[in-house]
Every structure is written in C-alpha cells, then in structure tokens.
Amino acid sequence: MKYERIYNFSAGPATMPEPVLEEIRDEMMNYKGSGMCVMEMSHRSKVYQQIIDEAEQDLRDLMHIPDNYKVLFIQGGATLQFAMIPMNLMKNGVACYVETGAWSKKAINEAKKYGEIHVVASSKDRNYSYIPDCSDLDIPENADYVYICENETIHGVTWPTLPNTKGHVLVSDQSSMFLSRPCNVSDYGMIYAGVQKNVGPAGMVVAIIREDLIRDGLDPKVPLYLSYKTHADNGSMYNTPNCWAIYVCGKVFKYLKSTGGLEAMEKRNIEKAQILYDFLDSSKMFHGTVDKAFRSLMNVPFVTANAELDAQVIAATKAAGYDNLKGHKSVGGLRASIYNAMPKEGVAALVEFLKTFEAENG
Numbered sequence: 001m002k003y004e005r006i007y008n009f010s011a012g013p014a015t016m017p018e019p020v021l022e023e024i025r026d027e028m029m030n031y032k033g034s035g036m037c038v039m040e041m042s043h044r045s046k047v048y049q050q051i052i053d054e055a056e057q058d059l060r061d062l063m064h065i066p067d068n069y070k071v072l073f074i075q076g077g078a079t080l081q082f083a084m085i086p087m088n089l090m091k092n093g094v095a096c097y098v099e100t101g102a103w104s105k106k107a108i109n110e111a112k113k114y115g116e117i118h119v120v121a122s123s124k125d126r127n128y129s130y131i132p133d134c135s136d137l138d139i140p141e142n143a144d145y146v147y148i149c150e151n152e153t154i155h156g157v158t159w160p161t162l163p164n165t166k167g168h169v170l171v172s173d174q175s176s177m178f179l180s181r182p183c184n185v186s187d188y189g190m191i192y193a194g195v196q197k198n199v200g201p202a203g204m205v206v207a208i209i210r211e212d213l214i215r216d217g218l219d220p221k222v223p224l225y226l227s228y229k230t231h232a233d234n235g236s237m238y239n240t241p242n243c244w245a246i247y248v249c250g251k252v253f254k255y256l257k258s259t260g261g262l263e264a265m266e267k268r269n270i271e272k273a274q275i276l277y278d279f280l281d282s283s284k285m286f287h288g289t290v291d292k293a294f295r296s297l298m299n300v301p302f303v304t305a306n307a308e309l310d311a312q313v314i315a316a317t318k319a320a321g322y323d324n325l326k327g328h329k330s331v332g333g334l335r336a337s338i339y340n341a342m343p344k345e346g347v348a349a350l351v352e353f354l355k356t357f358e359a360e361n362g
C-alpha cells in the first residue's frame, strides 16, 4: 500500500475513505486557489460559506431530507445531545427511553436530570444482546418523545424495525450507523449522529430536527449555545463552528453520492458484514454475542471460550496489521467495527486470518 496503511477496525474515531483523505491532502496547503488551508479560513468568508452550504445540501440529497427539517452542525459530540434533547424537546417534562445498551443507558441517566423518564423497554436482562419488543409500549399520553439508540456501538445490536411510538415524536441516536443505509427521515422527529463513527473527524454532531420541535421558551437558565433555535437561526454559525469537521464531512457526503448513494452503501455493508457473520456462524472457536435478528452491520462483537484466548487473538491480529479489535470491557472479547469506509477486502482478510488462527490453535 502506498502509505503502508493498515486495516483499522476502530469503533471511533474510525477509518475514513482513502479517496477523501487524498483529496484533503491535495487541498491542504491551498484550498481551491484561496491560498489557505481550510483550517486557516474565517468561517465568515465566502469560500467557507460555500463549504458549509454544500455540505448541508449534499447531506439533504443523500438522505432526501424533507424541507421541514433543519440540518444542524453542533459541537460537543453525541454526548452533549444526551442533555440538549431533554432541555429542548421536553415541554411536559416527560419522556420515554428504550434501554438497549451502553449508549442508551448513558442518555437515560443524563435525561433523568431534566424530567420524568420512563424506561419503557429494556434488554438489560441478557446483557443487551437483543432489541426488546416495542410494538405495544406503555407510553404516557403526555410523553414529549420516545428515544432510541438505533445502533448500539458497544453491544453491536441494531433495530430491524422502529418502535411503535403511538404517535409520539421519535428521537434516534444514529451515531454508529449514520449514512450506512437509506433512512426515511420523516419517521423521526429528530435524528442525530456524532460524526466520528461513520463519517468524519471527532467533535461534531449532525442533528436533523423537524422544524416544529425547534422552539423558544426554554428554561431561561439553558445556555444559548444549548438551544437548537440558536443553531437553527444562525445556520450552525452562532459561534465558530467545527469548520474542519464540516469540511471533511462534506467531502464524505460527496464521496457517498458519487459511489451510488445510500442504497449502494447498504448493499456493500450487507455483503461485508455477511462475510464476518458467516464465519462466526461456522467457527467452533469464535461466536457472535448478539441474537441474529438484531445483529449490527457496523459493529460486530464476538468472543472465544475464554478471556485468555481472546487476548491471544487480539495480540495476533494486531501484529498482523488488523488493529483496534479489542472489545469493550462490558462485553469482552473482540469487536470489529466495519463502517462504510472499511473495504470488503479488509473484512475478508480478517476472516482469513481468524480462520488460520483457529486451524492452528483450535
């Protein structure tokens, strides 16, 4: 490989499409004749305004975002949204959450500071290895929204169908699956994603919010910066935005458009994940930790029979150029994050390596 790059299975920040990195490299010293790098530019300049406008438009094109939804670029990562969502969307001070893993649990704990939280379903009983039945949830009439984490990055579970919210607003954390497949935006009141999993550099969230949910009249102690209205009224530039992340994400949006959009991306992601899941289903040494119906296409946790062998495999993969495969401590074992930018060849090569490891050590 030109730059001796490895296959990086990190859960985030994570691998990026190489053509995007190459474009950024080429534009580093002089962005399109401006004589400057994008990180040196005023966010109020015409040249930067075009970057942010195009990023938003390309995302709108990719996801077919309806006109009555705002697209916001906000700093603070996905974690800040755990607080901004209840601060902004609670009118009655009541919300429902589905607990499906580490990230929804964090969101629940934060939201509890702001109102009455109903955990209407949970998969905690089996260490978050499935999505609970959400076809008939007990949702109070005055609930302001129903919150889900649509792909649990640590536990590797994903929602095959959305919950029945009984007419209430659905809010979804799509951080680790954003743009991995087509998405019907109008099924949601709000979608948000920390971009360092499947799109770009760390430190920014893309929030897609239905306009009627963006409002005045928040608690006067809510900082201006934490009101969606502040960001919406100022085109995501109330203050200096994360200029660099917006620039890089914009490149990734264009790249996805040029490679067939989200339909094509989903097809590649299914093929790619299938290679790994087929291996896990046939292996005697390794097995997946998630019930088949809820397996993520993006984050694949798997284990051997014991922690010692897990550690041995992780060390061996790392030495062979497959990095960041150690699972999160709450699940143990290994986890392969195989986001949009992970090529099929990377997954196939990892599977070949694991097969050989099994044959030699089984």
Ligand SMILES: *Cc1c(COP(=O)(O)O)cnc(C)c1O
Pocket: 012, 076, 077, 078, 079, 080, 103, 149, 151, 152, 153, 173, 174, 175, 176, 194, 195, 197, 203, 204
């Ligand atoms: C990583 C992650 C977060 C937290 O993102 P930060 O940008 O680190 O705050 C939240 N939700 C999910 C699903 C994640 O994968």
